[in-house]
Structures are given as structure tokens and as C-alpha cells.
Amino acid sequence: MHGQLKRRSQFVYATLVGVWLAVIIWQGLEHSSVRRFNRGALVNRGRDITTTLGLVLRSQRRFGPFTVKERLEPALRELIRPGELNSIALLSPTGEQIASAGAVIDVSKEVINGPGVYWGEDSLTLMNLVDLGTSEGSDTSENRTTIVLTEDMVPNPFSTNRNNFRRRGDWPDRRKQGEPRLDEPGGARPSADTNQPSAATEGPPSPRRERGSRSPFGRPPWMNEVEYQELIQKRGVHSFVIGLSTDRLRGSNASDLWMRTIILLLTTAASGAFAFAWRNVARSADLQIRLVRASEMNAHLKEMNLAAAGLAHETRNPLNLIRGLAQMISREAAAPVDIRERSKAIMDESDRITAQLNEFINYSRPREVRLGTVSFHKVATDVARALTLDTDDAETKIDVLDSELLIEADDQLLRQVLFNLMLNAVQAIGTGGLIDVSIQKIEGAEEAIIEVRDNGPGVPLEHRSEIFKPYVSMHQNGTGLGLAIVQQITSAHGWEIDCTGNEPRGAVFRLRHVKLAPSKRS
Numbered sequence: 001m002h003g004q005l006k007r008r009s010q011f012v013y014a015t016l017v018g019v020w021l022a023v024i025i026w027q028g029l030e031h032s033s034v035r036r037f038n039r040g041a042l043v044n045r046g047r048d049i050t051t052t053l054g055l056v057l058r059s060q061r062r063f064g065p066f067t068v069k070e071r072l073e074p075a076l077r078e079l080i081r082p083g084e085l086n087s088i089a090l091l092s093p094t095g096e097q098i099a100s101a102g103a104v105i106d107v108s109k110e111v112i113n114g115p116g117v118y119w120g121e122d123s124l125t126l127m128n129l130v131d132l133g134t135s136e137g138s139d140t141s142e143n144r145t146t147i148v149l150t151e152d153m154v155p156n157p158f159s160t161n162r163n164n165f166r167r168r169g170d171w172p173d174r175r176k177q178g179e180p181r182l183d184e185p186g187g188a189r190p191s192a193d194t195n196q197p198s199a200a201t202e203g204p205p206s207p208r209r210e211r212g213s214r215s216p217f218g219r220p221p222w223m224n225e226v227e228y229q230e231l232i233q234k235r236g237v238h239s240f241v242i243g244l245s246t247d248r249l250r251g252s253n254a255s256d257l258w259m260r261t262i263i264l265l266l267t268t269a270a271s272g273a274f275a276f277a278w279r280n281v282a283r284s285a286d287l288q289i290r291l292v293r294a295s296e297m298n299a300h301l302k303e304m305n306l307a308a309a310g311l312a313h314e315t316r317n318p319l320n321l322i323r324g325l326a327q328m329i330s331r332e333a334a335a336p337v338d339i340r341e342r343s344k345a346i347m348d349e350s351d352r353i354t355a356q357l358n359e360f361i362n363y364s365r366p367r368e369v370r371l372g373t374v375s376f377h378k379v380a381t382d383v384a385r386a387l388t389l390d391t392d393d394a395e396t397k398i399d400v401l402d403s404e405l406l407i408e409a410d411d412q413l414l415r416q417v418l419f420n421l422m423l424n425a426v427q428a429i430g431t432g433g434l435i436d437v438s439i440q441k442i443e444g445a446e447e448a449i450i451e452v453r454d455n456g457p458g459v460p461l462e463h464r465s466e467i468f469k470p471y472v473s474m475h476q477n478g479t480g481l482g483l484a485i486v487q488q489i490t491s492a493h494g495w496e497i498d499c500t501g502n503e504p505r506g507a508v509f510r511l512r513h514v515k516l517a518p519s520k521r522s
Contacts, residue, residue, distance in 0.1 A: 005289075009282045016271045023267045027260040034256045038249050042124055043117055049085065050128035050240040057130070057146050057237065069099050069150050076101035086123060087243035090148065093233050097241075098148045105243050124244040130237055145236040315357060323350035359481040369410045369492045373517040376439045376450070377403050379411065383418045384437070390426050394433075398422060401438035405448055406517035413489045420482040421452040421509050428507070429456035441516065450511040458507045464499040 053076075057067070076088045080102040087102035095107065105125065116127040130146075323346070329335055330343035377400065384391075384398040391398055418437070425435045436453040459467060466472050468487040473480035490497045496512045 005282060005285055009278065012278050013275060016275055020267060020271045024264060027263055031253075031256055031260050035253050038252050039119075042244060042246070042249050043126060046124065046126035046242055046244050047128050049079075049242060050126070050130075053079075053088070053240055054128075054130045065145065066147050069148050072099050072148060073101050083245050083247055085242065086245050089241045090237050091127070091239045091241055092236055093238040096234070098235055098237065103243060105241055107241055119246075122246055122250075124246055124249075125241065126244065127239050127241045129239045145232045145238070147231055147235045148237060319350050319354050319357075323347050323354075326350065356481075359485070369413065371408050372411060373406050374409045374411050374414060376405055376407055376414075376448075377401075379414055380418055380437045383415055383422060386419065387422055387426065390423065394426055394429065395431055396426050396429055396433045396435065398426075398435045398437065401436065403439050405439050405441060407439075407448060408515045408517055409493060410489075413492070417486050417489050417511075418452070420486050424482055425452060425454040425456065425507075425509075429454055439514075446516050447512075448514045448516055450514055452509045453502050453506060455502065455506040458501055458505055459499050461501075467499065468497070 072090075076099065079085060079088060085102070087100065087105045089097045089100040089105045089107065091107065092098050097105075097107065107125075107127075118125040326343040326346035330340045330347065332340070335343075380400045384400055387398065390396075422435060422437070429435070434455050436451070438453075439448050439450050441448050468483050470484040471480035472484075473482075487497060490511060493514075495514055498510055498512075500508045500510065502508045
């Protein structure tokens with residue numbers, strides 16, 4: 001039964017450890033999944049932003065492929081939200097920043113040549129290619145680019161050398177006095193007949209538009225293909241690069257980690273509590289098993305005890321008969337001297353065995369305490385008087401300290417305790433010596449201490465806890481049951497007994513927790 005309980009406990013503990021490890025692995029995988037989801041959500045948000053910006057630029061291409069940087073960047077700055085969207089940059093196909101807003105982005109080769117996603121310590125740099133769609137009225141792929149110019153750069157469609165950009169300060173002033181400029185409201189436009197220059201301009205006529213030429217929203221007619229492609233490479237919007245803050249990402253990851261940690265702590269606490277509860281249950285079950293076995297053993301010992309006591313009691317009768325016969329032989333006047341001496345030896349041996357049997361029967365007898373009010377001085381004096389013959393033979397004196405204290409005790413059992421302690425002291429002292437018997441009230445308590453002191457050889461320190469066990473004796477002729485009986489009676493009263501040294505020599509047997517009678521407690 002005990003082995004089965006042990007195996008069951010091992011299985012329960014192993015299961016708890018397995019569940020605890022499974023929860024740790026589960027929470028670790030869940031946290032990793034949350035981190036991946038948060039990173040993916042931030043990347044998708046960045047791509048949504050760049051896609052939206054591309055759609056905005058695409059919607060503006062109905063006015064032509066050109067847009068002015070000084071009007072584009074304020075709009076981009078309106079999108080900047082510190083702590084969320086930190087920066088925006090537009091890149092040309094060569095990787096040059098042609099427009100930007102917010103914090104400066106370090107567009108490294110890792111971002112341009114890599115997968116377009118670069119995680120920094122506290123930021124995410126995301127590059128997304130721009131798909132602006134084809135211009136209206138054209139299906140050529142080269143018209144899919146928006147070109148960002150500065151305000152001091154405008155196209156000059158009347159240049160004879162076909163340069164597609166001129167600084168405003170370099171433009172020739174072709175206006176007559178009072179005539180508006182072509183780029184100002186109300187300015188004159190070229191005549192529909194390309195062979196006739198407009199009245200508001202001077203200079204060479206513009207080239208004739210041929211059938212099938214480009215849409216006015218694609219390559220301008222005053223620019224050849226090489227110049228247009230160079231312009232796209234230098235000022236064309238090829239991709240967006242945005243810098244996103246990872247503060248919220250890290251905060252969300254930290255919150256999830258704290259939640260997982262709390263779950264692990266609760267799981268650990270629950271596992272520990274369950275293990276502790278199971279340990280208590282297992283111990284309780286084990287104790288119950290031991291109590292059942294102890295009860296069975298106790299019942300068996302009681303039966304053996306009764307059988308042994310009965311055997312000892314029945315053995316005394318033939319011993320008394322043997323002693324009587326030996327005594328009769330020793331008194332026969334006609335009997336030889338050696339026969340009378342052997343008869344006396346038989347008598348002595350019978351007395352010794354009878355004394356041992358009496359102590360064994362006394363030790364095996366159940367202790368039923370009948371408490372009453374007892375005068376300690378009277379009981380101790382009576383016991384000392386009963387030992388007069390022993391003390392006279394050993395030339396030992398027993399001094400009972402006078403006291404009026406009354407205690408709660410069984411009178412007969414208290415007499416037996418004092419008798420065994422005094423007789424033990426007389427036998428230990430040998431010839432000559434002094435035995436003091438006293439009782440003293442404890443201050444502040446309703447208890448007293450009983451002491452039996454002698455000035456004999458004392459009890460060695462290593463034997464002081466062993467002398468109260470059955471059949472352990474410090475005397476050559478002792479039975480080893482006297483102090484065991486004392487221990488048995490004191491335990492039945494709820495007292496405690498111990499043995500210490502007496503200064504300068506001797507032993508002290510001290511009884512503690514002796515309750516005072518109610519009449520003397522005040």
C-alpha cells in the first residue's frame with residue numbers, strides 16, 4: 001500500500017512538472033506569435049501608407065506628370081505624427097531623395113538593395129515601390145512616373161536647343177511691354193497654327209505636332225526621349241521610404257510579455273499549491289496507514305502484555321512454594337549445615353526473581369490516573385519512612401523539605417514514583433550520603449517542580465536519556481524497570497521528568513508541570 005501511494009505521488013508530481021513545462025512552451029510560442037503579428041501589422045500599416053500616397057500622386061497626374069516640391073512637401077509634413085510616422089521620403093530610381101518630410105532618413109544600401117524592410121533599434125524603415133498607373137490617353141509604360149520639380153525650375157517649350165529645364169533668371173524676356181508672361185494667368189498661348197508664332201511672343205516657332213505624338217500628360221513635345229528619360233531618372237518618383245516608430249510595437253510586446261509572465265506565475269503558484277496539497281493528502285494517507293498498523297500492533301502488544309503479565313503472575317505461585325520449602329529446610333535442626341546454606345541461597349534467588357516479576361507486572365499494568373488533592377509533604381514523608389530499613393543499612397539519610405503545597409495527583413501512583421526515585425538514589429549512593437526531596441512553586445504559574453537530589457556518583461551525560469527505557473539499569477543488581485515505571489506514571493499525569501547533574505556531585509531527578517491543587521493556587 002505504501003509503495004502504491006509512493007508511485008502515485010511520483011506520477012502526480014511528474015504530471016504537474018509536465019503541465020508546467022507545457023504552459024511555459026505554450027506561452028513562449030504565443031508570445032513569439034504576437035511579436036510576429038505586431039511586426040507584420042506595422043509593416044502592413046507602412047505599406048498601406050505608401051500605397052495611399054501613391055494613389056494620391058496618381059490622382060494628381062491628370063494635371064500632368066510634373067509636380068512642384070514646395071507644394072508636395074507641406075502636404076507630406078501634414079502626415080507626420082511623431083511617435084507613429086516619423087518621416088517620409090520620395091526616392092528616384094537612382095536612390096536620390098527628391099522630396100522628404102519629418103526626420104531625416106538614412107537610406108542605406110541595405111534598405112534599397114534589400115527586401116525593403118529594415119528594423120532599427122526604435123524604428124522601422126520601409127521602402128515601397130510606387131505604381132502610379134499610366135497617364136490618361138496613353139498606354140506607354142514610361143508615362144507611369146511623376147516628376148518632382150522645384151519652383152525655380154519650370155519647363156521651357158520654346159527652347160531651340162530642346163533643353164527641358166531653365167532657371168527663371170535664364171529665361172529670355174519675350175514679352176512686349178505690358179504683355180503677361182506665358183506662365184502667368186492671362187498669358188498668351190501659342191497659336192494653333194504652329195507655322196505662325198503668337199502675337200505675344202517672339203522667337204522661333206514651336207515644332208509642329210505630328211499625328212500620333214505624345215499626350216500632353218506624357219513626354220512634353222519640346223523634349224526628346226533621351227532628355228525625358230534623364231529627367232525621370234533624376235527627378236522621377238520611383239519609391240517611397242517611410243520611418244515608423246516602434247514605440248507602440250514595443251509597448252504591445254511588453255504588455256503581452258507581462259501578461260504571459262503573470263500567467264506563468266499563476267501556473268507556477270497553482271502547480272505548487274496542488275503539489276503541496278497532494279503532499280499533505282499523501283502524508284495524511286500515509287499517516288492513516290501507519291495509524292492503522294500502529295493500532296493493530298498496539299492491540300497485539302496489549303494481548304502479549306496481558307499474556308506476559310498472566311504468565312508472570314502464575315510464575316510467582318510456584319516460586320513462593322519453592323521459597324517456602326527452602327525456608328522449611330533451612331530451619332531443620334537435623335539438616336546439615338551446607339544444606340541449610342543452600343536453602344537460604346534458594347530463598348534469596350526466589351526473592352530476587354519474585355521482585356523482578358512484581359516490577360514486570362507493575363510495568364505492564366495500564367495506568368489509570370485518578371486525580372485528587374494530595375499533600376506532597378505527607379506522601380514523601382510516608383515513603384521515606386517505608387525505606388527506613390534500606391537507609392539504615394546503607395547509612396543514608398533522606399531529608400524531606402517541609403512544605404504545605406497541595407498538588408493534583410493520584411496518591412498511590414505518586415507514592416510509587418517517589419518510592420522508585422528514593423530507592424534508586426539509595427542504591428546509587430551506596431554507604432553514606434544524603435538525599436533531598438523537595439517541591440517548589442513556579443512564580444507566575446499554577447505549577448510546581450518536584451526534585452529528588454543525591455550526592456552519589458551521578459549519571460553520565462550520555463546515559464541520562466537512556467535510563468528511563470525498560471531494562472536499562474546503572475546498577476549491577478537492578479531490574480531496569482524502576483525508572484521506566486516512573487516515566488510511565490509521569491506521562492500518564494501529563495508531567496515531564498529529566499535527569500541532570502547535581503553540583504558538586506550527584507544526580508537530580510526533576511518532575512515538571514506538576515499542577516497545584518485549586519485551594520493553594522491563590
